[in-house]
Amino acid sequence: MKKILLLFFKLSLVFHISLYAIEDQNSSTQQYYVVDEQVAYNVIKKVFRNYDSETIIDTNWSSLHLSTRTTIGYIDMQVLVNEIVFTTKHLTDTNTKEIRLEIFSTINDKKHPLPADDFLYRLFWNRIDYALGISTDWLECFPSFEGTLYYQHPLCTISKEELQL
Numbered sequence: 001m002k003k004i005l006l007l008f009f010k011l012s013l014v015f016h017i018s019l020y021a022i023e024d025q026n027s028s029t030q031q032y033y034v035v036d037e038q039v040a041y042n043v044i045k046k047v048f049r050n051y052d053s054e055t056i057i058d059t060n061w062s063s064l065h066l067s068t069r070t071t072i073g074y075i076d077m078q079v080l081v082n083e084i085v086f087t088t089k090h091l092t093d094t095n096t097k098e099i100r101l102e103i104f105s106t107i108n109d110k111k112h113p114l115p116a117d118d119f120l121y122r123l124f125w126n127r128i129d130y131a132l133g134i135s136t137d138w139l140e141c142f143p144s145f146e147g148t149l150y151y152q153h154p155l156c157t158i159s160k161e162e163l164q165l
Helices: 002-019 037-051 119-132
Strands: 027-033 056-059 063-072 078-091 096-107 110-113
Touching: 027 119, 037 056, 037 063, 037 078, 037 096, 037 119, 096 119
Parallel strands: none
Antiparallel strands: 027 096, 056 063, 063 078, 078 096, 096 110
């Protein structure tokens, strides 16, 4: 039953993403003063390592790339890759760091970006801000309608206590 629900969730997410395949609005940025981007990256790595050992984590000094791969279908097999990409840029004019977040899926190498106003972007920024001590607000996945679409997502399943540094 759990596998059926998970498959339904993934297929609904693919359908949801394909409706919003707009290239102009497929990323979100936040600016932070004196934040070490590696600490922010470690927060996200902690969430995904605790949740799923199948997530591929690739990181360097200026970016973090998370991806999971799933096959869809029985006769016409397709490969679904869910990807999350963080990149950091130092803005010398304001002495801040800009972290850019892009969430997208690819199905057989065709990119389907998630629009920047999606709940998942707000959830990522909320978890990072909370873990860094910038905010004490905790965005709940339930009982909001948007949050129920991501009920199995690692950012919805992690608790406040697990995320505190």
